[in-house]
Amino acid sequence: MKHHGVSISGVGQGVYHDERLDALLSITGRMDGYLYRCRNDASYTMLYISDGIFTVSGYRPSDFIHNAVRDYVSAIHPDDLAVVYNAVDRAIEARCNWNVDYRIVPQVGEPLWVREIGGGVWDDAGELEFLEGFVVDISDRKVVEDLNAQLLLDLKAANEELSAQKREIELAKQQSDHSANHDLLTDLPNRRAFHNELKSVIDRCAGTGDAAGLLFIDLDRFKQVNDTLGHEAGDALLQRVSDKLRTILRSADFVARLGGDEFAFLFSGNAEQAREKAVRVAERVLERLRIKVPAPGGDIHVGCTVGVAIYPTEAADPDALVALADRLMYIGKKNGRDRLVTTDALGSEAGELRQSA
Numbered sequence: 001m002k003h004h005g006v007s008i009s010g011v012g013q014g015v016y017h018d019e020r021l022d023a024l025l026s027i028t029g030r031m032d033g034y035l036y037r038c039r040n041d042a043s044y045t046m047l048y049i050s051d052g053i054f055t056v057s058g059y060r061p062s063d064f065i066h067n068a069v070r071d072y073v074s075a076i077h078p079d080d081l082a083v084v085y086n087a088v089d090r091a092i093e094a095r096c097n098w099n100v101d102y103r104i105v106p107q108v109g110e111p112l113w114v115r116e117i118g119g120g121v122w123d124d125a126g127e128l129e130f131l132e133g134f135v136v137d138i139s140d141r142k143v144v145e146d147l148n149a150q151l152l153l154d155l156k157a158a159n160e161e162l163s164a165q166k167r168e169i170e171l172a173k174q175q176s177d178h179s180a181n182h183d184l185l186t187d188l189p190n191r192r193a194f195h196n197e198l199k200s201v202i203d204r205c206a207g208t209g210d211a212a213g214l215l216f217i218d219l220d221r222f223k224q225v226n227d228t229l230g231h232e233a234g235d236a237l238l239q240r241v242s243d244k245l246r247t248i249l250r251s252a253d254f255v256a257r258l259g260g261d262e263f264a265f266l267f268s269g270n271a272e273q274a275r276e277k278a279v280r281v282a283e284r285v286l287e288r289l290r291i292k293v294p295a296p297g298g299d300i301h302v303g304c305t306v307g308v309a310i311y312p313t314e315a316a317d318p319d320a321l322v323a324l325a326d327r328l329m330y331i332g333k334k335n336g337r338d339r340l341v342t343t344d345a346l347g348s349e350a351g352e353l354r355q356s357a
Contacts, residue, residue: 032056033114033136036064036072040120040128043067047130056114056137058107077103077111084116092120092128101138113142183257185235186242194256194264198318201254201268202311211274212266212311215282216325217245219261219289220303220337228295237293237302244288248281264325274310275342282306282340290338303338305329314343 034052039045046064049072053061063069076084080102091098097119103111118133181193189197198214205212219241226234238261245255245263254266265285269277285306293300307329315321324343332341 033134034061035132035134037121037130037132038072040131043071044073044131046072056106056112056135057104058109075104077105079103088118088131091118095120095122098133101142112137112139114138186239186257188242188245188263189254189256191256191258194254194258194266195318197254197256198266198322201266202318202321205268205311209271210268211271211313212268212321213274213278213281214309214311214321214325215265215278215285215340216307216309216322216329217263217265217285217289217304218329218333220305220333221300222261222302224300225293225295225302228297228300229293233293237291240291241289244291245285248284248288271313274313275344278308278310279340279342282308286338286340305332305337306340307332308340308342 032052032055034050034056036049036053037047039047045067047066049061049064051061053059053064057075059070059075064072073081084100084102087098087100097117099115099117101113101115104114105111114135115138116133116135118131120128121130121132123129181189181196183190198212201212204210219237222234222237225237238257241261241263242255242257245265248265249255250267252267252269256264256266258264265281267277267281286304289302289304291302293302307325307327309315309321309325309328311318311321315324328341328343332339335341
């Protein structure tokens with residue numbers, strides 16, 4: 001009974017093993033692929049390769065068994081060997097499966113793409129004994145994948161082109177905005193930008209209780225430079241003046257060319273110190289803009305006249321502030337040039353100026 005029981009058990013296990021093998025071979029036989037097992041030796045001697053190799057490549061399985069006619073490596077496209085070797089070597093080192101795409105050179109026809117999923121088999125001593133895997137034909141899938149990859153590349157290129165166009169448009173807009181708000185000759189903000197900034201500063205000061213100081217600056221003897229040396233010399237002088245005004249600016253200050261030889265300097269800050277700061281800035285402007293221009297009949301001593309007005313103590317809104325600073329500057333012109341003029345310096349006339357402004 002005991003022997004009979006063992007025999008029955010052995011037969012049952014064998015039948016189960018055969019059924020699994022038959023099922024595996026039946027399944028793989030229906031697929032465009034093949035199974036293989038080879039030794040881990042110098043020639044990768046093939047021990048088993050399923051019939052699917054014939055369907056895929058046109059080579060008979062018997063050609064590969066024990067490398068009778070050819071070894072499996074000979075069927076791999078030579079340009080892909082390095083990829084296959086690297087994938088297998090990395091997987092074996094990590095003791096994990098490899099998954100690699102490569103081309104098979106069939107007996108007839110063009111190379112075709114396959115995907116191999118395989119792994120190593122180690123013996124009880126931990127030595128690598130076999131390599132085995134499953135290889136499936138992915139030629140049709142590869143065409144789709146390649147098309148998708150090309151589409152992605154095309155899409156990326158299109159996105160990059162759109163991004164470049166967007167950057168160009170933004171740059172053009174920035175340049176357009178810059179041109180609309182800056183003087184072409186000096187690159188200082190122009191009259192339009194000045195009035196926008198003035199309104200913004202006044203609105204901010206109205207909310208914070210700070211004061212705003214406005215300096216109207218008009219060059220002295222600029223017409224003499226133009227008449228004596230020409231407009232190119234006049235333009236060069238305006239650029240030089242602009243550079244000197246920039247050296248006085250703090251980060252929160254604003255200077256603009258209003259047109260011709262007229263400039264405006266705008267700042268804001270503590271109301272109690274506004275007048276003192278305005279005078280101090282105006283004195284620096286007077287000093288920096290004392291420029292000697294060589295001319296055939298003798299040097300032309302350029303300077304400037306500055307009208308100084310303060311918001312809100314002397315003017316209640318942007319228009320009034322501009323009008324007051326402008327009038328103070330012209331009074332300075334009439335009284336000898338090369339000076340700064342404030343409402344305090346005019347005494348009783350200051351009230352009349354404020355009312356008329």
